[in-house]
Amino acid sequence: MTEERKARQRERRGVVVSDKMDKTIVVEVAIVRPHRRYKKVVRRTSRLKAHDERNEARVGDTVLVRECRPLSKEKTWRLIKVLERPE
Numbered sequence: 001m002t003e004e005r006k007a008r009q010r011e012r013r014g015v016v017v018s019d020k021m022d023k024t025i026v027v028e029v030a031i032v033r034p035h036r037r038y039k040k041v042v043r044r045t046s047r048l049k050a051h052d053e054r055n056e057a058r059v060g061d062t063v064l065v066r067e068c069r070p071l072s073k074e075k076t077w078r079l080i081k082v083l084e085r086p087e
Helices: none
Strands: 011-018 024-034 041-051 062-067 075-084
Touching (some): 011 041, 024 075, 041 062
Parallel strands (some): 041 075
Antiparallel strands (some): 011 024, 011 062, 062 075
16 A cells, blocks of 8 residues: 655745856846844855756746756756747
């Protein structure tokens, strides 16, 4: 009676800052939360490498990425969809 449980996959929304690699994009995600002690809102950024199978994302696009199994040494995210493109 083995129950297969799928770990909850995290999703992040961010902006594409690089699309120079083939089938890979670099997404910058903003993390905004209050400091534990001082309660000041602290903004930090994280850069994630994500798999873009169809090379559809461009620099400046706002995208949605989801965590997945490791695809390479640094790539553990997958592009889900392009949310908006700059004009």
